[in-house]
Amino acid sequence: MRGMMFAIKAEISDLRAETFAFSAQKTMYGGKQISEGDAIFVFASENEGGPGLVASGVVTSAKAIAKKRGIARQTPRVSITIRRTARVKRRLGRSELRLFSDWNDDRPETELNFKFYRQATNKIVGISDEAAAFLREFF
Numbered sequence: 001m002r003g004m005m006f007a008i009k010a011e012i013s014d015l016r017a018e019t020f021a022f023s024a025q026k027t028m029y030g031g032k033q034i035s036e037g038d039a040i041f042v043f044a045s046e047n048e049g050g051p052g053l054v055a056s057g058v059v060t061s062a063k064a065i066a067k068k069r070g071i072a073r074q075t076p077r078v079s080i081t082i083r084r085t086a087r088v089k090r091r092l093g094r095s096e097l098r099l100f101s102d103w104n105d106d107r108p109e110t111e112l113n114f115k116f117y118r119q120a121t122n123k124i125v126g127i128s129d130e131a132a133a134f135l136r137e138f139f
Helices: 108-117 129-136
Strands: 005-010 019-028 039-044 052-065 078-086 123-127
Touching: 005 019, 005 108, 005 129, 019 052, 019 108, 039 129, 052 129, 108 123, 108 129, 123 129
Parallel strands: 005 039, 019 123
Antiparallel strands: 005 123, 019 078, 039 052, 052 078
């Protein structure tokens, strides 16, 4: 059985790095289930000047961060390391996905727009097989 597919949107200082390390990242839409060996698509956050999709990779480590005591509502956080397996060949970011805002149309572009850009925070998200197939077209 293959692992679930994931995507991360985060601040990335070196877009050409062979490995990426992300500490205590927020998770949403099943992102907290990420584990070693899972495939992942890496988006450099436009909020920090990134271009959007930059790489695909494999998670080489994943560690859940313990929740803080005394805080009622906390978004689960995970620290992960990713080994890059491919660099993007054509652009995909907020401007390309902005058009897909009919939240009920079941399009992979809409799923990505919803999960990454409806709330602008950086995060790790679980994605559907259809969204993963769509993203593979950019490599």
